[in-house]
Amino acid sequence: NLQKQKSVKYPNLDNYEVLEHMGEGAFSVVYKARQLSTDKLVAIKILRKFQMDSAQKSAVLKEVSIMRQLHHPNIVKFIEFIDSQSYYYIVQELAPGGEIFTAIVKYTYFSEDLARHVIKQVAEAIKYLHEEVGIVHRDIKPENLLYVPIEYTPSKNPIAKLRKSDDPNSKQDEGEFIPGVGAGCIGIVKLADFGLSKQIWEQNTKTPCGTVGYTAPEIVRDERYSREVDMWAIGCVLYTLLCGFPPFYDESIETLTEKVAKGEYTFLSPWWDEISSDAKNCVSKLLTVEPTQRYSVTDFLNDPWLNKLSSVESKVP
Ligand code: ADP
Numbered sequence: 661n662l663q664k665q666k667s668v669k670y671p672n673l674d675n676y677e678v679l680e681h682m683g684e685g686a687f688s689v690v691y692k693a694r695q696l697s698t699d700k701l702v703a704i705k706i707l708r709k710f711q712m713d714s715a716q717k718s719a720v721l722k723e724v725s726i727m728r729q730l731h732h733p734n735i736v737k738f739i740e741f742i743d744s745q746s747y748y749y750i751v752q753e754l755a756p757g758g759e760i761f762t763a764i765v766k767y768t769y770f771s772e773d774l775a776r777h778v779i780k781q782v783a784e785a786i787k788y789l790h791e792e793v794g795i796v797h798r799d800i801k802p803e804n805l806l807y808v809p810i811e812y813t814p815s816k817n818p819i820a821k822l823r824k825s826d827d828p829n830s831k832q833d834e835g836e837f838i839p840g841v842g843a844g845c846i847g848i849v850k851l852a853d854f855g856l857s858k859q860i861w862e863q864n865t866k867t868p869c870g871t872v873g874y875t876a877p878e879i880v881r882d883e884r885y886s887r888e889v890d891m892w893a894i895g896c897v898l899y900t901l902l903c904g905f906p907p908f909y910d911e912s913i914e915t916l917t918e919k920v921a922k923g924e925y926t927f928l929s930p931w932w933d934e935i936s937s938d939a940k941n942c943v944s945k946l947l948t949v950e951p952t953q954r955y956s957v958t959d960f961l962n963d964p965w966l967n968k969l970s971s972v973e974s975k976v977p
């Protein structure tokens with residue numbers, strides 16, 4: 661019955677059975693759905709065209725054209741775009757775990773191992789975007805970091821593989837639940853929401869977007885530093901994963917803006933007392949005000965803390 665209501669509410673979704681609500685954003689609502697032709701579970705981001713102006717509509721089309729180009733294990737895959745009279749539907753790979761944000765709330769904060777496991781995967785996605793596709797995400801935050809829980813992940817997953825070899829007797833097929841996990845890993849992290857992302861160069865030609873030669877210096881300069889915004893955001897996410905609250909916060913938007921502009925944050929006691937100095941050092945290399953001094957994604961992937969071996973089994977988040 662509910663299903664019938666949804667199919668009336670959301671026309672032109674003939675190939676899908678709309679299931680439960682997964683989340684929402686400013687202009688969107690996202691549902692889990694079953695693709696009837698394949699019997700596969702997907703996520704459908706539904707955007708109401710009513711009250712969208714033409715700039716917002718073209719932003720949706722841009723989001724779709726960006727998503728179409730992306731093929732990476734840590735990025736939500738694009739499946740199909742449906743343009744109906746009242747709605748845009750962006751059909752995507754489902755991340756059944758939902759938001760990392762919810763997991764932080766649930767655990768309060770993550771162990772260093774779990775934080776590393778999560779942020780490394782985000783960095784892999786960003787490395788691909790920055791260095792292979794020429795795209796800046798521009799909206800990295802815990803709400804846009806989703807995950808496929810370990811029990812959903814096929815045996816191709818390196819973490820799952822590691823666990824299998826740990827126990828030679830364990831049988832493990834696609835989608836099988838792997839007992840005893842959860843301490844040092846959460847599953848496969850998937851970067852979502854390309855609604856604010858921007859192409860800074862063409863993928864094939866590796867040349868800047870827009871008319872080369874006529875671009876003003878301030879534009880060229882800005883585009884040069886635009887990738888660094890993602891690295892700042894990764895710093896904010898990493899800080900939050902480690903202690904459970906964000907590096908910059910204030911009731912007043914003016915004060916908050918000022919704090920961010922000056923890069924005014926602290927490793928607040930007692931929450932940060934037990935956290936390693938390597939972790940703090942890594943965070944501070946990301947939360948560097950001057951973009952030229954800030955860690956690039958490659959710098960970050962080479963960071964000593966990020967490359968420490970996890971004592972996966974021993975810690976509970
Ligand atoms: P918006 O641009 O409106 O923020 P998002 O693409 O971020 O839209 O989607 C909104 C929310 O819907 C996300 O924060 C998340 O909770 C949920 N969501 C989005 N995509 C998926 C997905 N592929 N799998 C599971 N949940 C999703």
Ligand code: MG
Nearest residue numbers: 685803804853
């Ligand atoms: Mg979002």
